[in-house]
Amino acid sequence: MDFYFDAKIWASDTVCAALRPVSPTLFATSCGRFIDGFFVSIELLVIATLIGFPLAIGLALARTSRSSILSALSYSYSYVFRGTPLLVQLWIFYYGFGALGASGLGLLWPLFRDAYSVGLIVLTINTSAYSAEIIRGGIVNVPNGQLEAAVASGMSWWTTMRRIVLPQALRIAWPAYSNEVLLLLKGSALVSTITVLDLMGQTRTIFARSYSLDIFVYAVILYLILSGGLTVLLRWIEMRMRLPGY
Amino acid sequence: MRMLKQLMFASLVVAGAIAAGPAGAQQKTITIATEGAYPPFNAKDSTGALIGFDVDIAKALCEEMKAKCEIVAQDWDGIIPGLEAKKYDAISASMSITDERKQKVDFTNPYYSNYLRILAKKGSGITGPDGLKGKTVGAQRSTVAATYSEDKLGRTSTVKLYDTQTAAYSDLEAGRLDALVSDVYPAYDWLKDKPEYEFVGEKIDLNDKIGIAVRKGDTELQSAFNKALKAIRDNGTYGKLNAKYFPFDIF
Structure with missing residues (x-):
């Protein structure tokens, strides 16, 4: 962890020093804050996707399984978290559950006390709910004949999913999933309303001291860099997964 | 195709009329923005109407100036950009007169004093x-x-910043904050219903004066407000409004 913090400080110092000669004064004086927020946004996005993606696969499998209870549970989860605004979810988890305090939440309090972890939890839940539906779409698009063939050759349900269905379903779902990750990046800016100093939170704090609208232009540039990098990465994965003939 | 053109023309006319609306009315009506989340200075009552000391002062000034005024609500973050974008003509929202803000807007004479x-x-x-x-x-x-918190406490304490004062109170009550740095009068008002909280330490007096903000260079409105402010100070209107909210003088 210390290594990561040191790396962050080093990156911030290096980038800001390198940009100093070419950046406007306003950016130069707040560069450290911008870079800090930039890292927080990346952290939230990376952790939320890394946890949210496997969770979404589980939810999608539950949704397409023959058990009507599992399917209903998964459907309800997606329905609730896809059907309500991210902002409302953040406020309910942060201010709503937060109002219960240490006595009401007990062991969960350390998790809910910290705005960062609340933001992370909500983003993870939100992205898993959306991604589950995307992956479900991939699963139902795998031709039924393959399932029948798998059953006929004696594969268990789990083996069929793991070896036949999911590898194809994820390839089908990937472009739509890439879209969801980009939406999550933009949605993550809302965590600034629950005091997390992500890129948007830092931007608003810097703006509060300068009242210069240029600040938002710098934020736009940083978000574009972030989404540009993300697009390239997701596209690269898509290419890597591509099979001949598809 | 022709129908499409007509439709486009029609929508242009409508858009033009909407855009021209407020501009035409601006001659007579002064639009004043307040935040609406800072009781008892500005807040919304159960019907959504704006109330509070800032609102009362603005109305008293307008009455004194014999001007027609409209009070609108605007989030604190965007309140200065909104003024610059001419969404309204003045801000009466307990705004401290600071050097940072003076670069963007002009202020009237102070209508009350604040400390932290x-x-x-x-x-x-x-x-x-x-x-x-x-x-x-x-x-x-x-x-x-x-x-103050960022500059004086930021090095040794963790500073959390909130979009509204009300959100900051919630987090103090939830136990996420050990302390809250606040303007004195709204906190005084809040403490009335919260006996388990108290002021700690001395008052932090930064010679903080509260004024009404107008667009940079709008000296006409600025001097009209100043004249009216002097008048309501002299004729006792100000004193009455002060007494309605606080049992001591806040000027």
Whole structure:
């Protein structure tokens, strides 16, 4: 962890020093804050996707399984978290559950006390709910004949999913999933309303001291860099997964 | 194709009429923005109408100036950009006159004075700014309290910034904050219903004066407000409004 913090400080110092000669004064004086927020946004996005993606696969499998209870549970989860605004979810988890305090939440309090972890939890839940539906779409698009063939050759349900269905379903779902990750990046800016100093939170704090609208232009540039990098990465994965003939 | 053109023309006319509407009316009506989340200075009542000391002062000034005024609500973050974008003509929202803001807007003479206080739970053991080392301190973003917290406490305490004062109170009550740096009068008002919290330490007097903001260079409105402010100070209207909210003089 210390290594990561040191790396962050080093990156911030290096980038800001390198940009100093070419950046406007306003950016130069707040560069450290911008870079800090930039890292927080990346952290939230990376952790939320890394946890949210496997969770979404589980939810999608539950949704397409023959058990009507599992399917209903998964459907309800997606329905609730896809059907309500991210902002409302953040406020309910942060201010709503937060109002219960240490006595009401007990062991969960350390998790809910910290705005960062609340933001992370909500983003993870939100992205898993959306991604589950995307992956479900991939699963139902795998031709039924393959399932029948798998059953006929004696594969268990789990083996069929793991070896036949999911590898194809994820390839089908990937472009739509890439879209969801980009939406999550933009949605993550809302965590600034629950005091997390992500890129948007830092931007608003810097703006509060300068009242210069240029600040938002710098934020736009940083978000574009972030989404540009993300697009390239997701596209690269898509290419890597591509099979001949598809 | 022709129908499409007609449709486009029609929508242009409508858009033009909407855009021209407020501009035409602006001659007679002065639009004044307030935040609406800062009781007792500005807040919304149960019907959504704006109330509070800032609103009352604005109305008294308008009455004195014999002008037609409209009070609108605007989030604190965007309140200065909104003024610059001519969404309204003045801001009466307990805004401190600071050098940072003077670069963007002009202010009238002060209509009240503010100082900061630290709020904490009773029995917290915090006795002043020095007792906040290593603790978590909150303030509303883009306020004098936030500037003070970031500059004076930021090195030794964790500073959390909130979009509204009300959100900061919630987090103090939830136990996420050890202390809150706040303007004194709204905190005084809040403490009335919260006996388990108290002011700690001395008052932090930064010679903070509150004025009404107008667009940079709008000297006409600025001097009209100043004249009216002097008049309501002299004729006792100000005193009555002051007494409606506080049992002591806040000027």
